[in-house]
Amino acid sequence: MATKASRAAARLMISPAVLLLLGWMIVPLSMTVYFSFLRYNLLMPGDNPFVGWENYKWFVTDPSFSAAMVNTLLLVGGVLLITVIGGILFALLLDQPMWGQGVIRIMVIAPFFVMPTVSGLVWKNMFMNPVNGIFGHLAQAIGMQPIDFFSQIPLLSIIGIVSWQWLPFATLILLTALQSLDQEQLEAAEMDGAGWLSRFWFIMLPHLARAITVVILIQTIFLLSIFAEILVTTNGGPGTATTNLTYLIYVSSLLQYDVGMGSAGGVIAIILANIVAIFLMRMIGKNLDA
């Protein structure tokens, strides 16, 4: 179908986007790679000598590094688990006939519009603060010791906050997918005596597979660089309990102003992100191709 001419035209049409993104990627990336081989601390001006792999060595042997890797995985995995399962349940529920569907739907998707900084601050102060927060007040009212969220279950608290923000997104996409499901197929299955569970398992879930893949892909991209929620609530602590890779890079490059080491961390993060990207691409390639 595609002629040579239209191929050329197509290339022309893609090129601005590709060139821009290439620039956006290559310029900072090459600067980052370059900096990562220098001893370069913003707080100590002077010449920045070439130090080879030293920054990488320092970053990888950072005592927080392994914790940060584990936390990144737990954070991404935890939020994905909650939002995908919760999203499916919400989508199934919202797909049922009910009164006031519009209002209910609005209330469910609202958290998605909230700025990450605001949601971090609100959860931290108004809800999870053990003295003045709502949960603290409730616990005290029923005579229980209030939970001190950010010191007892710090990572879980962050996962909770982030899930609250992303659950609406998962619900939205899954609901849209569910609504496109062929009702007759479902009814036929029902006639044949298939129970609700087997209808869900054999008809709905396969139909949702693509949507679930999309949810996982998009969310992973955003969740890998979760930062604002951690910054305003725990600052990566206590200890390193909530330090993820992004936060660790922030600590080296913007708290210690060690641009060299921060850049080395950035390069490592980019490599890891691309491994994840390739992995996701495989998954998508299987699932998303019509």
Next chain:
Amino acid sequence: MRLGKSLIAGTAIALVTGGTAVAEELTIATVNNSDMIIMQKLSPQWEEATGHKLNWVVLEENVLRQRVTTDIATKGGSFDIVTIGAYEAPIWGKQGWLNGLEDLGDAYDYADIFEPVRNGLSADGTLYAVPFYAESSFTFYRTDLFEKAGLEKPTEQITYDQFADMVAKLHDPDNGVYGTCQRGKAGWGENMAFVGPMVNAFGGRWFDMEWNPTIDSPEWKAAITYYVDLMNNYGPPGASSNGHNENRALFADGKCATWVDATSAAGYIFNPNESSVADKTDFFQAPKQVTDKGTGWFWAWALAVPSSSTKVDAAKEFLAWATSKEYVTLVGETEGWVAAPPGTRKSTYENTAYIEAAPFAKTVETSILAANPADPTKDPVPYTGIQFVAIPEFQGIGNYVGQQIAAALAGQQTVDQALANSQNFAVREMTKAGYIK
């Protein structure tokens, strides 16, 4: 290069004098403390008087520090006036990132500024930032609760052991009163500001004379064990996420019996509009233990002009106004004397209106004059600073150690683990920076 700048500045002044001053638009970055918010509120008066205009960037402390440091270190020139602390001023001054401020005019009365404050903001004898307010630390306590528990206000500096006994008697969580509130939120300017002087009191120090970290010493262990026990037994829930502001709110709300923190918080605690305990709070010195050296911290928030600013003269004009005697009077008259910026000028403490409104004035003055950042510890150290170490690397080390201690406080690891991790990290950083060969 600094010489070149000041030459240009000098020429500019020469050109301006005689003619009319050019109206400039200045960008000022400041922290969202209540004293700074008052400054923002009053600044239109200065704008009217001079014709200059101010664009305010008001940020939370951590964001501000990161934002300003990035801009100044890369010579971004986004800000004409920045708010910095006693930690940054000498380091940045030495780097040549700030304009010297020796020329604010005779009316500015440099001699009126407290000596330690001026020294704390200078590097190599040049003043690089002018103090907006300065503070030391002391112990706030509730007179009504002391009476109820049969305790008396100590007349001399007590030890931390005596302090713990006191706190135990005051602790009454069933009635919503915790024995003591102390900073637990990680950060070199948060929990380490309290922990640092406490470690000094227990005879500890950050580095020995060869810059080897000494965080795994018995003195540190004694201090941190004491701290964790004290907070777990008599502190409020969630102590590891409480910083200065959170504790201040708790104390003002009547939830704490004692609190060792900044003297500058007194203006707030004694202000009946802001605090429910204004009429039942008193104070005594921060405790000592094996030594009384470095037991009260020293801090100042100050205004400075980055060398990357292109509007140095107008910026200096503002500095001269905002840190002047007249400004202190202006705040006293419009906002109430108790809210006047404390700790910077002798004249404030000679003012009868202030002394009358601020019962804490004399104690604050004594604490600030007594704080000696140049000799902060029992054993000799190669650094200056009481609750911080005035080297660029300290920020990273202090934050890390703060995190480790917060984790110990939250019960996620033992004190020994926290100190061992901290020591390793400090050794690593000091090696990386070339202090340890």
Next chain:
Amino acid sequence: MARAVTASRKALTTAIAGALAFLMFFPILWIVVLSLKTEVDAIRAPWQVLTSGWTFESYGAVQERSDYFKHFWNSVIIAFGSTLLGLVIAVPAAWAMAFVPGKRTKDVLMWMLSTKMLPPVGVLVPIYLLFINIGLLDTRFGLVIVLMLINLPIIIWMLYTYFREIPGEILEAARMDGASLREEVLYVLTPMAIPGMASTVLLNVILAWNEAFWTLNLTASKAAPLTAFIASYSSPEGLFYAKLSAASVMAIAPILIMGWFSQKQLVRGLTFGAVK
């Protein structure tokens, strides 16, 4: 709906869904409530909060301290500017990928998405230095560019999936009738892609509005959007729940209201090609 549903079952679903929806929405509702209280009332127990008096004083206090409308306008310009600019660049690219797919189209698409994984904190210093040199620091234009680049992959991908759902035969037919490429895009493709474009715009405006790292770090005062406005209330001294709530409401209300009015559009369009 083909299936008959009893009223009692419908009532039950409504009750369950309503309760869950209320829980999801509650945090937002709660900051609206707290923003209408005095500072002293705002830290009380929930039942005491509800029975205390109402006041607008926190909004007044916030507006007195920070110029809300300046930040608001910066947010509007940055969010819409970056989205529209992104659309201009993305439409041709997505069109080409959807209708003239090559062997590497999928790879290019995935590569584009992977640029989004670049951790911003790691490249702030390089970008900051660049911005100083080009003179883009603290300008809305600079932010429009950066946010456009950050969201471009998402825009392209969304548009690509919408375009792919448009049957190729229609375009063939138009071409047979002698429509030029420009006419084809303008009169055939665009009308069919309007719903998809609308939800793309919506999603990207939301993402740009809420972006809090670049917008905070590349601005000082002139171009600072609402994210910077919030940063001055995040940990102030003393009691601050009411003022923080008021500032939060002011920062999220515009986007929330926009989202509500267009939620049908968003629900219909936000598929990322997940629906065949």
